[in-house]
Amino acid sequence: MTSDSSTPSAADAPSDDATVSNVVLVTVDSLRVDAVSPYDDDRRSPVIDGLANGGTVFDRAFATGNWTPFSFPSILASEPVFARSGDIGVDESVTLAEALSEAGIATGGFNAANGFLTDHWGYPDGFDEFEPFVTSVGSSRYSRYLAAHPTVEAWIQLASSPIRRLGSRLRGESDDRPFLDASRMFDVEDAATGFVDDTDEPFFLWVHYMDTHTPYVPAPRYIREVSDGIVGTHQMLHAHARTSLGLEVGERTLRELRTLYQATVRQVDASIGRLLDSLEGAGVADDTAVLLAGDHGEEFQEHGHLAHYPKLYDELIHVPLVADVPGLDGGRVDGHVGLDAIPPTAADLLGVDPAPEWHGESLVPALGGDDAPSEAGEADADADGPDVPDDPVVSVTVRGEEVTQQPIPRALSDGDLFVSARDDDWTYIENVDAGERELYHRPSDPTQQENLAVDPNEEEQAVIDRFVPVVDTHAELLRERGAAAEAAAAERGEEEVDEDLEARLEALGYK
Template sequence: MGSDTSHPDEPVSGSSMPAESRSTDADPEVSNVVLVTIDSLRADAIAPYDADRISPVLAGLADDGTVFDRSFATGNWTPFSFPSILASEPVFARNGDIGVADSRTLASVLSEAGIATGGFNAANGFLTSHWGYPEGFDEFEPFVTSVGSSRYSRYLAAHPTVEAWIQLFASPFRRLGSRLRGQSDERPFLDASRMFDVEDAATDFIDQSDGPFFLWTHYMDTHTPYVPAPRYIREVSDGLVGTHRMLHAHSRTSLGLEVGERTLRELRTLYQATVKQVDDSVGRLLDALEAAGVADETAIVVAGDHGEEFQEHGHLAHYPKLYDELIRVPFIVNVPGEDGGRVSEHVGLDAIPPTVADLLGVESPPEWRGESVAPAIRGEAEPDQDPVVSVTVRGEEVTEQPIPRSLADGDLLVSVRDAEWTYIENADTGETELYHRPLDPTQQEDLSADPTDEELAVVEEFAPIAADHISELRDREGGAVGDGGDEEVDENLEARLEALGYR
């Protein structure tokens, strides 16, 4: 499924054409950038945003780097947020498509500047060649089908929930066997999330690189189903929550039974355990940079692509809503020699491509929407303070709809955010919502029905921004040549999407 234009036994190196695309400034201090994106990672799930969380590697990156306290995704689903993360543009904004085909992606801009590029995605089917994501990567692997040639392996690749259940049932026996052999049970019985595939490929890419590089890794561990190795459950809990509790939580949710406080606590524990599992994997990537002798010249960028709901607004996972549990995400940039501290100004994830390009001394193309936050990292200037716009598309049933692949799949919802306020508008029904997050952090009290003068002023400022975005997307919809879903989706890819809940 992936594309790979480099031979595995040859070093990855830059091209011979950097002069035209490189910045005219002095050579950058950063030679390489590693972008780590973590699916379904809400901001308060890691220690830099909540001191009670256990994520020491990410905490270390934050302590020595820059933490953006108010960073927002541009959508509640991977295909709605990644056009901003890897192409600095809104979803649907180019041609009514959810992908990045025909876009000036970050990887393509860097590749043209002579920087080696590698991208490794832990089997999220929306980040594949069908939607244009390999463009610009010298090495790209989505791990959707490359899991072995046996029928059994192919089946498990397309059905991660089945794979997760195998791990759940087998883990007590595996743990006992590990203890009898005096071994650790750190590694999951099955690599249900493709974490080790991504980690191994990224390590190989680092080892083979002999010049400046850009590496992107995308983790799926924190996406449902949450199936961490048992040791991580013990590390983030009181030690009493074990595999049998995992079975209880997954049984109730998979059967559609009522999720009470006990099940919700167990799901949160499992989720936090997957965060710790990813944290350890990121630590091993940092070790690989050290072993390769390039850690001191490599910037690390960490972001969630969207968040995750635990019934703050009545549901689990990430259904089509635009509240903070789904839109507020971590954004951490660790640049050697730069301790930017904490940045309180709001920022959207469309800042990632221009920031990475800036750090590598590459000029951003004019069509990118975001602004580099490298000046804030260096303590030179605050981020651009235009409100952040996010979108989703909601069908008739919140929990039954497939992931939309065009604007025609439901009502278009648009949110506009700054550091304090959230405005949400349904473009099809005209319904609006307004929340003041400092006093209402979970957005439970809609202020739009009877606004004060201050609240009305916010609406008058934000509504035209929403209207402009809606108008732009509708214009693109009218001239769209396709929605990325008109062409037949590969059978294995469609099975993978369905297994992740994306019908």
């Protein structure tokens, strides 16, 4: 890979062939790379497939953290978590929305009730219109209970499914709407469509979906779509009952959970299709770029757990990244990229200079078929010996005494700091507090089961020696910012999370 450090001015177009007036960024919570058909032929996600077929697929895109608050500072502010203020928010960062709004571009952001993407952590900054839908939980005791205990919805789905299916058939409708829009998919969809209809070009629209996050409660029709035959909501009932009661997750339950997860992917895919239809209806599809990414992945016991606890293996860090840009067809890009490339890429497409504070580089050259830029720096093909490798993608997490500790760590002081570094083939993970190291060669060990750092050969030791300074530098930066942030927080007093936000975080499993 090579890098291109040049950045177009606001008057420059990103390509002679590309005309982009608007950018739509679609992020999907907990979306594994192998959950969509551009990366796995056994999957079915026709809308995302359509984006990939006409655009660019990044085969090695990596998140910078294992869960939303550790990943989104890169996605919307092109900075590592903790790097600006020492906390998990973007309050003191220059966000993509702020940079674009300053340049006169209309901005809209709609988040499907992920409590970590709210004003408490600075995410509305720069958006002309922003709605996190957290307060849509409702004030009734019934609404709050369902918000905090979404597994109960599985039972409601089962009881109501036959009646709803009959009613839908009598009305000539499909049963694609869940009994309760707990994931806020339709709220987000309606708000995004309204923004497109009401906004003059140019605009930036960000939409975040939560359907693929636990507890996986898709509409019954999508369960049937990804299942073999007549099975449906009883799978949801059985799987949720066992996991909510803490019972052993055997092969049957794991298979059902995977089925439910894939059904939620289909549900999101269909919603994205309706969003793209709204671009067509507004007459702006031909000059609108669409970027799609997972904010992190999801584990199905590859390393002993479910969901996305504090780990840095590929099932959580390797994510889809697809770009469909009018006039540009980059095909498939092999080189590794981090999600911190999203802000400079979106700005580049809209002819806006990137913020100096941003860490990532624009992927526009790769969208046009050129080599993707490295994270920072350029491969030196003229140097003696092997090419100088591109800088790796760095990801972090914080782990308490137990992997499944509640509350899940969200500050550097909540546990040990884990930092990983990835290039095209290697994954290095270090517990920098305990000095424990892991190394995996992904081409020969794609599920990362054999830790080569235990007894490395000469080549493996060379890889470790190359990654260690990267990890050490990153850890030092975070510790400096973390200490400063803790001191500032102690002086001003911690701001409490409000009741609605706490209910949504509890619904997501973050007590």
